[in-house]
Amino acid sequence: MTFDFDAIIIGTGQAGTPLAASMAKNGLKVGIIEKSQVGGTCVNNGCTPTKAYVANARRAYIAKNSSDMGVKINGDVTIDLKQIKQRKEDIISESRSSIKEMLESNENITLINGKATFIDGNSIAVNNTTYTAEKIYINVGGRPRIPEGFNGVDYLTNETILQLEEIPEHLIVVGGGYIGLEFGQMFRRFGSKITILDRGSKLLKHEDDDMAQEIANIFKKEQIHIRLNSKCISAKKSGKGIEVNVDCAEGSPSITGSHLLLATGRIPNTSDLGLDKIGVDTDERGYIKVNNSLQTTLDNIWALGDCNGQGGFTHTSYNDFQIVNSHLFEEKKRFLSDRILCYAAFIDPPIARVGLNEEDIRRKGIKAKLAKKPMSEIARAKEKGETQGLLKIFVEEETNKFLGASFLGTGADEYVHTIIDMMYAGASYTALRDAVHIHPTVSELIPTMLEKLESIK
Numbered sequence: 001m002t003f004d005f006d007a008i009i010i011g012t013g014q015a016g017t018p019l020a021a022s023m024a025k026n027g028l029k030v031g032i033i034e035k036s037q038v039g040g041t042c043v044n045n046g047c048t049p050t051k052a053y054v055a056n057a058r059r060a061y062i063a064k065n066s067s068d069m070g071v072k073i074n075g076d077v078t079i080d081l082k083q084i085k086q087r088k089e090d091i092i093s094e095s096r097s098s099i100k101e102m103l104e105s106n107e108n109i110t111l112i113n114g115k116a117t118f119i120d121g122n123s124i125a126v127n128n129t130t131y132t133a134e135k136i137y138i139n140v141g142g143r144p145r146i147p148e149g150f151n152g153v154d155y156l157t158n159e160t161i162l163q164l165e166e167i168p169e170h171l172i173v174v175g176g177g178y179i180g181l182e183f184g185q186m187f188r189r190f191g192s193k194i195t196i197l198d199r200g201s202k203l204l205k206h207e208d209d210d211m212a213q214e215i216a217n218i219f220k221k222e223q224i225h226i227r228l229n230s231k232c233i234s235a236k237k238s239g240k241g242i243e244v245n246v247d248c249a250e251g252s253p254s255i256t257g258s259h260l261l262l263a264t265g266r267i268p269n270t271s272d273l274g275l276d277k278i279g280v281d282t283d284e285r286g287y288i289k290v291n292n293s294l295q296t297t298l299d300n301i302w303a304l305g306d307c308n309g310q311g312g313f314t315h316t317s318y319n320d321f322q323i324v325n326s327h328l329f330e331e332k333k334r335f336l337s338d339r340i341l342c343y344a345a346f347i348d349p350p351i352a353r354v355g356l357n358e359e360d361i362r363r364k365g366i367k368a369k370l371a372k373k374p375m376s377e378i379a380r381a382k383e384k385g386e387t388q389g390l391l392k393i394f395v396e397e398e399t400n401k402f403l404g405a406s407f408l409g410t411g412a413d414e415y416v417h418t419i420i421d422m423m424y425a426g427a428s429y430t431a432l433r434d435a436v437h438i439h440p441t442v443s444e445l446i447p448t449m450l451e452k453l454e455s456i457k
């Protein structure tokens with residue numbers, strides 16, 4: 001059988017685009033299908049725009065909160081959301097244009113605009129045209145999960161909130177995960193009143209209690225109202241605003257604001273691909289099942305990025321590309337099982353994680369040692385006037401190797417890589433304990449902390 005392409009990639013996300021470029025460089029003919037803007041979630045509605053807004057919000061916060069350090073502004077600090085939005089759009093458009101240009105200018109790549117659906121294991125329909133390929137790579141990403149009671153309600157998501165040109169008066173945020181916290185703090189700093197509701201008993205459900213509590217303290221200091229153990233079940237229009245109904249043991253069963261952001265998790269874009277009819281299995285939440293090299297239950301089809309449920313981040317999607325690419329073109333093969341979990345939430349100060357935390361270690365019954373330090377004891381944090389947060393590092397008793405770290409504090413998203421790299425190197429903690437770091441940095445305290453490890457009881 002002759003195919004139109006050697007490979008078809010569905011989606012121009014964080015794995016699909018570099019995979020197309022690599023295949024083309026290696027002489028393969030590639031068709032890449034995109035139903036929306038090239039670049040996927042990260043570029044258009046995720047990391048890029050939110051981190052641009054986080055930077056605007058931090059400038060606003062510093063401008064409004066520096067008089068205690070002797071920096072006084074005689075006059076108002078005002079927020080121009082239209083200008084902030086334009087700056088974000090300029091950054092996105094630069095990224096998007098360079099991706100589009102790369103895909104359109106490469107003679108081995110055909111960019112096909114439209115929504116892909118499988119006809120069979122080698123054929124895909126897009127706008128009534130059928131395209132065939134020997135191998136198919138699915139990189140379709142995900143979208144916001146909307147709880148049932150909110151259908152038909154005028155809510156915002158991570159996509160639509162980025163289109164606002166006026167600051168909401170009172171933004172109700174449902175969900176105290178990454179998206180809820182990043183947007184909640186940023187819009188507070190832009191001037192909105194913020195209420196964050198979560199059905200769980202803490203913010204950021206995957207973090208240790210002390211970390212989650214410290215984040216709650218930081219948010220409360222910025223007058224962000226937090227309601228935990230509050231399951232939001234429905235919402236309706238109320239005058240010019242919106243009323244959210246809450247199932248809770250304490251507090252009011254309803255809350256009214258001017259705007260509502262749903263940040264209640266994400267679901268994979270897999271239900272309308274036609275996977276069931278071709279024999280590509282998904283799990284009960286719709287994530288495509290993959291093996292250690294990201295192959296699906298069909299031998300010639302692979303799934304990369306958020307849709308395989310193995311990551312949920314840009315760096316994990318890009319690593320999925322690296323895994324698949326290594327099996328296609330490289331000598332050293334990479335596998336999913338080589339990956340060490342790491343991520344950051346870009347609140348201010350950021351929280352960054354690698355490997356296991358204290359709750360994971362206790363649950364697994366691993367014998368481990370802990371080094372812990374509040375940011376308030378760190379010289380550089382004091383000098384910066386940014387002493388909120390906490391550092392925790394975990395080492396396995398038996399092997400002396402790092403199990404993980406949880407860092408909440410100024411610059412944590414950068415110096416967590418000290419531990420990430422040691423974990424990838426498989427190094428003993430003593431190698432880092434005996435290193436000399438630059439003064440004055442937060443990093444310089446990491447070796448000192450490792451001199452004071454204590455067993456977790």
Ligand SMILES: Cc1cc2nc3c(=O)[nH]c(=O)nc-3n(C[C@H](O)[C@H](O)[C@H](O)COP(=O)(O)OP(=O)(O)OC[C@H]3O[C@@H](n4cnc5c(N)ncnc54)[C@H](O)[C@@H]3O)c2cc1C
Pocket residue numbers: 010011012013014015016033034035036037038039040041042043045046047048050051114115116117139140141142158179269273304305306307312313314315316317346
């Ligand atoms: C608000 C927000 C902030 C985030 N911030 C961060 C962060 O700071 N750091 C981080 O690491 N991660 C962050 N993420 C997560 C990150 O954006 C994703 O993990 C990342 O984009 C990887 O996605 P992907 O490669 O799986 O696919 P995506 O980037 O989602 O791309 C999938 C593409 O497939 C297309 N598509 C879907 N179905 C079809 C179809 N049937 N036919 C054709 N095309 C189709 C879509 O239009 C889309 O362009 C954030 C996410 C959100 C929502």
Ligand SMILES: NC(=O)c1ccc[n+]([C@@H]2O[C@H](COP(=O)([O-])OP(=O)(O)OC[C@H]3O[C@@H](n4cnc5c(N)ncnc54)[C@H](O)[C@@H]3O)[C@@H](O)[C@H]2O)c1
Pocket residue numbers: 147174175176177178179180182197198199200204205230231232233263264265266311312313343344345346
């Ligand atoms: N910094 C980053 O890397 C970053 C930033 C944003 C998003 N992301 C990605 O996007 C994903 C989704 O983020 P998210 O914050 O939407 O999801 P999440 O799963 O992290 O958090 C959702 C929260 O909503 C709560 N919730 C759900 N339904 C509720 C209801 N009816 N009432 C009250 N609370 C409810 C849950 O308890 C949970 O705490 C992340 O897992 C991550 O993969 C990453």
